[in-house]
Amino acid sequence: MPPFPASRFRQPLITWFRRHGRDLPWRRTRDPYAILVSEFMLQQTQVATVVPYYEHWLARFPDFASLARADESAVLHAWQGLGYYARARNLHAAAQSVAKNVGGVLPNDLAKIAALPGIGRYTAGAVATFAFDQAVPIVEANIARVLARLTNWEKPIDTAAGRDHLWSTASVLLPKKNGRLHNSALMELGALICLPRRPLCAQCPVQKFCAAVEPAALPRKRAKPRQVLLHESHAFALRRERILLEQSHARWRGMWILPRLAAVPPRSPLLQLDFPFTHHRITLSVFAATRSFLPNEKQRWFPIAQLAELPVPSPHRRALEELLPRQNLCSTFART
Template identity: 65%
Template sequence: VCFSLISPQRIRTFRRALLRWYRRRGRDLPWRRTRDPYAVLVSEFMLQQTQVATVLPYYNEWLRRFPDFSTLARASESNVLHAWQGLGYYARARNLHALAKIVIRKHGEVLPDKIDNLRALPGVGRYTANAVATFAFDRSVPLVEANIARVIARLFDVRDPIDSTRGRETIWRYAIDLLPARGAASHNSALMDLGALVCTARVPKCGICPVKKFCHAQNPETLPIKKLRPPPKELTEAHAFTFHRNRILLEQSTGRWRGMWILPRARSTSSSSPVYMSIFPFTNHRITLKIFAHPPPRVRTEAQRWFSIAQLASIPLPSPHRRAIEQLLARRLQKLCSTFAPA
């Protein structure tokens, strides 16, 4: 289907139908109530690879803690990672922190409004640059994220995998065709909400779709097409739980959770069973986390530190390690209580 073959009048009719629906049914999201470039940028970083429902409680708290580029640039990496804790993909937080420093140092505390300059900043790709340009600077540029890609793939019956080079470019071309000269922010938000609320991945609500007469999908649930992904790689990681004099030994990670505190790597596991196990996904891996009880080491490494239980709330800990620590501490408390319980 080539949208350029459809009359301009039909394109305008499509946009009007979409916007009428959006004004009645669109989501009221806090980042849509502002044009502040910093607030818009924060929301876009948080929404990369994270669902709206997860982001909502973090967004307002982040702006309370770091209300502008200057405050964020002055913050320590530890405080930034702690504020991001629970959102995952911590490279986003490090990139946002680095970006704030660049804006202060090179751009006079003002976020650039040109797309090429935005894309030169850490962590800003095609989508994020266009989103900031649209929502903060009122530029008429297209957006393609998961919801919009699904809507467009169904509207135009796109048969190329949308995660292939050809498929991605096809979706972007259609997004450009649909774009109005003015009001791009509302148009892009409307497409997103249509995908989130009506044109959903599973069981799309075609019966109430405001633009169903424009849709060329014969069987919408089969679209969009995606490339077959290889199964996740299985990894096992062994870490040590060392609790001594009401303190826990942690070490600062230099790996995937760089700058965060984690349980130290277990020195030896051959003669014991894990006291805790969990499985969690991380990018294209499926990681089995095994925790073993260890006595205090004779000598701590430079990366290791003892923390009181009270201090754990104020340091950045990745969720899998925080959950493990909380469960192991709860077990110790339960065991202690049962010891002193009356017979």
């Protein structure tokens, strides 16, 4: 635990945050729905990337009721480009649960928030503190880094012991009120000052409380599993300005992708591109469909002009954006 009074730590932190905290759109609201949307989007995605998606999403689905009524295809299309589509499905399921079970209004109750589909300890706490100003601890990547360095925690933080240490430390530092302000400041410190590789220790408002001997070496995590290399083959089939796509039932469930090929054709691909997915590195090879290529029941012909309306995962969208102009066809995937 920190060897100093928590109140002495909080005062300079809050003063710094009031002067230097960023003006982010989700900090201008206390709407539980908008805050929940931001929290789902910010998981594993940078703030700069999230801002336009967040604003576009709220314009299209302004509340729990509108999102609950939407079909999954529309939800996935609005999420297109953010990746990690399970987040969109979980957010959709949470909205449906709120609309069905609590009258469309998220209750000011941490346990009930945590009971929603796809919501873990951090997200429940974030909504409780940012929407309802509850004094509850939260630990995400930025806060974890700050707390690990503050306490010079040299063991991996992604173990049960590491997580217990971080959450306990967050609880000790937490004030009895103004949880929103405190947690925002702690998170912002990690985002702007206590950086992963080159922490700006000389600019840190709470440096005198930090026990880290080598800040840049912390936090530590367990060794990552070796990356698995995969190769996937897909067909590029055009007919009278229509393109053949199939609906995925696996990695990108519910989204439209180029048709899978069971075997690698004995010819050169039109295009190859690599992309990461969890602990995999996937090479996507796209081959021109031959005259003998036969569509199956999972596949459909779509007008090229309709592509912008379909949920298409980023790697396949990139492939289409490169291949369609070669056929003198529009490749625009404008978000609507």
